[in-house]
Amino acid sequence: MVLEERLIELRKTLIEFATLVEHMIESSIKGLVRREKELLDSVAQTEEPKANDLDIKIDELCASLIAQYQPMAKDLRIILMIFKMNEVLERMADHAVNISESALYLLETPSVKPLIDIPEMAAVAAQMLQDSIAAFINEDAELATSVCARDSIIDNLRDKTYKELIDVMSADSSTIKRCLHLMRISRNLERIADLSTNMCEDVIFIVEGKVIKHHNIDGQDGIK
Amino acid sequence: MVNERIFFRIFKDKLFKLSVIGFCFASILPLLFILFYIFKNGIAVINWQFLTELPKPVGEIGGGISNAIVGTVMLVLISSICSIPLGIGAGIYLSEHKQGKLSYAVRLCVEILQGIPSIVIGIIAYVWIVMPLRTFSAVSGGIALGIMMLPIIVRSTEETLKLIPESLKEASLALGVPYYKTIMKVIVPAGLSGIVTAVIISVARVAGETAPLLFTAFGNPFMNINILKPVNSLPLLVFNYAASPYPEWHALAWGASLVLAVLVLTLNVLARIFTKKWKVQF
Amino acid sequence: MESPVLKIESFSASFGEHNVLKDISLEVTRNKLTAMMGPSGCGKTTLVRCINRMHELVPNASVSGKMLLQNEDLYAMNPILARRKIGMVFQRPNPFPTMNIYDNVIAGYKLNGIKISKGDLDAIVEGSLRKGALWDEVKDVLYRKGTFLSGGQQQRLCIARALAMKPEVLLLDEPTSALDPKATSRIEELMIELKNTVTIILVTHNIAQAARTSDFTAFIYLGELVEFGPTQKLFTVPEDKRTEEYLTGKFG
Numbered sequence: 001m002v003l004e005e006r007l008i009e010l011r012k013t014l015i016e017f018a019t020l021v022e023h024m025i026e027s028s029i030k031g032l033v034r035r036e037k038e039l040l041d042s043v044a045q046t047e048e049p050k051a052n053d054l055d056i057k058i059d060e061l062c063a064s065l066i067a068q069y070q071p072m073a074k075d076l077r078i079i080l081m082i083f084k085m086n087e088v089l090e091r092m093a094d095h096a097v098n099i100s101e102s103a104l105y106l107l108e109t110p111s112v113k114p115l116i117d118i119p120e121m122a123a124v125a126a127q128m129l130q131d132s133i134a135a136f137i138n139e140d141a142e143l144a145t146s147v148c149a150r151d152s153i154i155d156n157l158r159d160k161t162y163k164e165l166i167d168v169m170s171a172d173s174s175t176i177k178r179c180l181h182l183m184r185i186s187r188n189l190e191r192i193a194d195l196s197t198n199m200c201e202d203v204i205f206i207v208e209g210k211v212i213k214h215h216n217i218d219g220q221d222g223i224k
Numbered sequence: 225m226v227n228e229r230i231f232f233r234i235f236k237d238k239l240f241k242l243s244v245i246g247f248c249f250a251s252i253l254p255l256l257f258i259l260f261y262i263f264k265n266g267i268a269v270i271n272w273q274f275l276t277e278l279p280k281p282v283g284e285i286g287g288g289i290s291n292a293i294v295g296t297v298m299l300v301l302i303s304s305i306c307s308i309p310l311g312i313g314a315g316i317y318l319s320e321h322k323q324g325k326l327s328y329a330v331r332l333c334v335e336i337l338q339g340i341p342s343i344v345i346g347i348i349a350y351v352w353i354v355m356p357l358r359t360f361s362a363v364s365g366g367i368a369l370g371i372m373m374l375p376i377i378v379r380s381t382e383e384t385l386k387l388i389p390e391s392l393k394e395a396s397l398a399l400g401v402p403y404y405k406t407i408m409k410v411i412v413p414a415g416l417s418g419i420v421t422a423v424i425i426s427v428a429r430v431a432g433e434t435a436p437l438l439f440t441a442f443g444n445p446f447m448n449i450n451i452l453k454p455v456n457s458l459p460l461l462v463f464n465y466a467a468s469p470y471p472e473w474h475a476l477a478w479g480a481s482l483v484l485a486v487l488v489l490t491l492n493v494l495a496r497i498f499t500k501k502w503k504v505q506f
Numbered sequence: 507m508e509s510p511v512l513k514i515e516s517f518s519a520s521f522g523e524h525n526v527l528k529d530i531s532l533e534v535t536r537n538k539l540t541a542m543m544g545p546s547g548c549g550k551t552t553l554v555r556c557i558n559r560m561h562e563l564v565p566n567a568s569v570s571g572k573m574l575l576q577n578e579d580l581y582a583m584n585p586i587l588a589r590r591k592i593g594m595v596f597q598r599p600n601p602f603p604t605m606n607i608y609d610n611v612i613a614g615y616k617l618n619g620i621k622i623s624k625g626d627l628d629a630i631v632e633g634s635l636r637k638g639a640l641w642d643e644v645k646d647v648l649y650r651k652g653t654f655l656s657g658g659q660q661q662r663l664c665i666a667r668a669l670a671m672k673p674e675v676l677l678l679d680e681p682t683s684a685l686d687p688k689a690t691s692r693i694e695e696l697m698i699e700l701k702n703t704v705t706i707i708l709v710t711h712n713i714a715q716a717a718r719t720s721d722f723t724a725f726i727y728l729g730e731l732v733e734f735g736p737t738q739k740l741f742t743v744p745e746d747k748r749t750e751e752y753l754t755g756k757f758g
Contacts, residue, residue: 002698064741068737069717069718389600392603395600395601395602396613398594398596400586400618401586401614409617410602414603504603505653
């Protein structure tokens with residue numbers, strides 16, 4: 001049936017977008033850690049325009065599928081959620097660009113402290129995004145739930161990073177600008193993880209028709 | 225008080241129903257009587273000789289009505305040949321052209337023609353054909369009968385074809401089939417049951433007509449298959465023999481009546497069977 | 507862009523004084539399904555009947571403008587030939603009641619007296635019925651009259667009959683409006699499959715059907731071509747206000 005084929009096309013495009021965003025995050029952190037300028041430049045100059053195009057393409061595809069086929073039930077949920085996930089991915093891409101901008105600044109300056117927590121945050125956030133995509137592809141509500149549970153790890157790491165950087169700034173005021181950029185990077189990573197959580201709530205809606213957003217899920221404790 | 229009124233009304237109801245049923249039976253009675261009488265009086269005469277021999281002169285025993293049977297067949301054939309193509313053609317034209325001066329004129333004429341007394345048609349045929357040919361003939365009789373068949377065939381063809389949905393014509397035209405082929409190969413075949421029924425009924429009608437044949441076919445005591453000569457027919461024979469003073473001829477007349485009645489009955493039944501069996505579903 | 511199968515240029519049509527189509531111009535792409543949609547009485551059926559020259563069969567009908575089929579002027583050729591190049595399926599299924607299924611499919615050849623060998627005829631019948639998604643259901647009863655078939659089957663028979671003539675363009679005039687939903691969706695699936703081999707023009711007053719099945723849509727209103735374009739675009743971001751209003755149910 002035509003609608004099925006076009007839904008497959010839509011899913012593929014979304015996955016393509018998600019993979020691109022993954023790559024953007026990876027490039028910006030790698031570029032920061034390894035101090036590679038080309039990697040950071042490519043994020044803003046090559047990959048962001050591609051991301052914008054995909055964003056528009058998915059928007060138009062969703063609209064035309066609804067207009068042309070009046071999908072119902074699961075098909076409708078899928079299209080609505082893909083529409084929302086599209087927006088989420090676009091914002092993640094923006095955050096990745098922000099990270100690359102701050103990283104470019106930090107490249108010009110001597111490092112303030114060894115980077116431990118930020119790469120760890122990046123790793124967790126990247127894994128969360130990967131798992132969100134996998135959960136979407138495989139319609140795995142369990143995986144999606146586990147992603148939502150990991151959000152607290154990132155929140156804790158961000159708080160830790162903030163504390164450390166505040167101490168550094170208080171001790172030496174010449175490090176303020178650099179620390180602020182590092183804080184910005186950390187904040188953006190936390191936002192990326194948060195957005196992954198949103199995506200997973202949408203996946204659960206597609207699969208189970210249950211609305212779980214606006215609740216807090218805390219690992220084994222279930223819904224508070 | 226109320227009970228009585230209701231009782232009276234129920235009674236009136238039943239009375240009405242019974243009267244209607246009674247009238248119904250009463251209307252079948254004439255036909256039943258006629259058939260019974262004809263059968264009773266005619267059956268004695270019917271035998272193979274009766275159907276194959278010529279009438280014998282008065283006084284002789286036996287004789288048959290073979291020339292009348294042949295004559296009737298000839299007359300019906302001639303009238304059919306005259307009226308069927310003309311009638312179907314006119315019917316087709318009228319069904320295709322619902323409005324227009326010619327259609328209006330044709331419909332009017334056909335209606336009037338249907339109402340003209342059969343004897344008047346006979347006289348007209350006499351003037352048109354018998355006088356120029358200077359002889360009574362089967363042709364003139366056939367033409368007179370054909371004129372009588374015409375209105376029935378024209379109207380029935382028109383009505384039958386009008387019932388055929390327009391979509392059938394469109395389907396054919398859309399395939400690139402020319403107009404005349406569409407009519408002849410699609411529309412008319414679809415309406416064939418109605419048209420054939422009309423033909424059978426009109427034949428049944430004219431087979432028993434006597435008046436127009438009085439001055440045209442005229443009658444003939446001998447066998448004749450020449451269409452330009454006078455010819456006998458069943459109704460003519462009945463007319464002539466029944467009015468005669470000879471009892472042998474009366475018997476022949478009864479026999480001929482029976483044959484005629486059977487013929488007309490058979491044709492009507494055939495027409496009914498045809499309509500049912502061949503009727504095309506849309 | 508390959509050349510369009512059908513080009514309509516400044517085409518107008520009337521019934522006597524009443525002007526039904528006003529200056530229509532559009533191009534129909536090969537092997538795509540083009541839908542003509544619009545409220546009742548807008549002229550879409552008239553337009554389609556002008557394509558296969560059925561419009562002129564009505565007394566007092568007149569046309570002006572050009573219609574080019576593969577760059578040949580449709581109105582310069584013999585109308586009979588024009589109609590053979592264009593197939594049409596009508597709103598109510600109309601198989602010929604006096605013919606059996608086999609004869610119905612090849613009716614275009616039989617009625618026109620076109621001589622073809624029996625072997626070729628058999629091939630045409632099977633091929634057309636397969637294309638019309640009817641072969642499996644009737645292959646054992648080819649010599650029975652088609653009137654026992656259901657509405658949907660009869661309509662597919664009419665499609666097979668039209669396809670047998672190998673037309674360049676297939677016109678479908680509201681082919682599913684007399685059918686139940688299941689038969690309707692079968693015919694819609696059939697149309698989507700068929701468009702790969704024959705160009706289809708579909709007239710419909712059912713907006714959702716036009717949206718589901720067509721590649722291009724023309725919106726016709728009061729005899730004018732209001733908007734024409736790819737279906738995806740016309741249904742999400744129509745350019746003309748009237749199209750917008752029609753799609754959102756403000757009229758029609």
